[in-house]
Amino acid sequence: MMKTLQVQAEAVAPVSTSGRWALASLALPMLLSALGTSIANVGLPTLVQAFDASFQAVQWVVLAYLLAVTTLVVSAGRLxxxxxxxRLLLAGLGLFTVASALCGLAPTLGLLIAARALQGLGAAVMMALSLACVGEMVPKAQTGRAMGLLATMSATGTxxxxxLGGVLIAAEGWPALFHVNVPLGVLALGLAYRHLPADRRSGAVARGALDPLGSALLALTLAAYALAMTLGRGHFGGLNAALLLAALGxxxxxxxxxxxxxxxxxRPAMFRDAALCASLAASAMVATVMMATLVVGPFHLARGLxxxxxxxxxxxxxxxxxxALAGVPAGRATDRFGARRITLVGLQAMALGAFTLAALPASQGLPGYLVPLVLITAGYALFQTANNTALMAGADPARRGLLxxxxxxxxxxxxxxxxxxxxALFMAAAGGGDILAVDPGSVAMATRITFAVAGGLVLMALAWVGCGLRIPAD
Known part of the structure; x- marks a missing residue:
């Protein structure tokens, strides 16, 4: 692990050996936060048996982590x-590591869910501040490469x-899903403590300049929205509507x-910045499309193919x-050709991949799915790296964490x-009801409809970024 991080960091080539190690100490938290999300999913069936609980109850092991990250990541950056x-990144790493140990030791499902929420809080800090710290360590001309490295480590964790989870469960049982993070967390904590530069307090933000009421309202709002989107397993009911109304309020x-x-x-005035609004909106849209490959893809492969x-x-x-493979090359391309150009190229590649998948008939088989998938995901790597670079490289140093x-x-x-x-769109297009009872032709048609809509979302993102609400020219 240490050697891999060092090699990846050397590919980015900061100005000094200490800079490479500092960058490695930011890459490992990104990997751990992503690993914390993806490794637990494979253990859900085992947890159902271990705690004699329903699948709906055990799903909160995943949901608690995601809710904590989503609701607290902005506040973590501001803190x-x-x-x-x-200082806060070290605290986040420590919390993540301790919470990982508590997860593996939890005697009841309720305590496991509570420990996962704590782990998610640590992950929120790690995700927000790893990106924010890049601007203090890497020359602006090399920011894209550093962002590409962090994107690579996040994708690697996913x-x-x-x-890894399947191997650990087979060898050591479900506690190993969480205990594996403990030595890695200690390693990340040691690297960060030794190699990250000391904080330089900015006069723009005074100690104690906090907004507890605003932070609480934002967390509750995001929690209500996230629950509205996740409860019911795709079936929208009265509870979902009530949660959406609560989020709006x-x-x-x-x-x-x-x-x-x-x-x-x-600050509300931040959203008068057209480039910021375009970048955030496009980021949300392309993430929606990427999730389609993870949610719809397995059904298409299993039932359609x-x-x-x-x-x-x-x-x-x-x-x-x-x-993961495209992250560092995407960063190099961003540094060489400019963030705006690579952002647009990435979105165009995603749109091409989505519409190709929507147009190809099921008779093309597995290649007809894999080729568009590679286009979509490679385009996402280009977009994410360039978009992050465009915002973070030119950010006010006092607000990098917030951004x-x-x-x-x-x-x-x-x-x-x-x-x-x-x-939900895929299920509706397939005719609803039990997906296992739907014929392969209907599944294939539902896949094409879903990715046609996904392609439309990418075109909307392209319009936001390229027409009027532009990322400033490099």
Missing amino acids: GDTFGRR ALGPS GLTAFVRVEAKAAAPLI GLGAVAVGLVVSVGPLVV SGLLNLSRNLGLITGASLMG
Whole structure:
């Protein structure tokens, strides 16, 4: 692990050996936060048996982590701006590591879910501040490469989780899913403590300039929205509608509170910046499309193409693997050709892949799915790296943590929305009812309809970024 991180960091080539190690100490938290999400999913059937619980109850092991990350990532970034990013990142790593140990030791499902929420809080800090710290360590001309490295490590964690989780469960049982993070967390904590530069307090943000009411309102609003999108497993009912109304009311209250706050969590004036709005909106849209490959893809492969479980797992892992392999090259291209150009190229590749998948008949078989999938995921790697670089490289140093939190939030909201809406669209297009009873032709048609809509979303993102609401020219 240490050697791999060092080699990846050397590919980015910061100005010094200490800079390479500092970058490696940011890459490992990104891998761990992604691994924390993906590794638990494979253990859900085992947890049902271990705790003699329903599948709906055990799903909260995953949901608690996602909710904590989504609701707290913006506040975590803002706290890093206030109290020091290195200091808070170390605290986040420590919390993540301790919570991982508690997860593996939990005697009841309720305590496991509570420990997962704590783990998610640590992950929120790690995700927000790893991106924010890049601007303090890497020259602006090399920011794209650093962002590409972090994207690579995040995708690696996502891709590694299911396979590593399966091996750990078979060898050591479900506690190993969480205990594996303990030595890695200690390693990341040691690297960060030794190699990250000391915090330099900015005069722009005073100690104590916090917004507890705004932070609480935002967290509750995001939690209501996330629950509305995830509860019911794609079936929208009265509870989902009530949660959406609560989210809308919370958002209204949050905007009013922030307009009057002396030190708001998010200054409303920030959203007068057309480039910022375009980047965040596009980030959410493309994440929605990426989630379609993870939610719809397995059904298409299993029911539409008739692949077995092992083959489905291997094909689904191709997407995260492509993102992992494309991350650093995408960063180099961003540094060389400019963030705006690579952002547009990435979106165009995603649109081409989505519409190709929508147009190809099922008779094309597995190649007809894999080729468009590679286009979509490679385009996503280009977009994500360039989009993050465009915002973070030119960010006000006093607000890098907040911007990083907003970027992560937009991506998470897109993933949550995609899991719900794209899954519901696919089910409706397939005729509804029991998906296992739907014939392969209907599944293939539903896949084409879903990715035609996905292609439309990418075109909307392309319009936001390329027409009027532009990322500033490099």
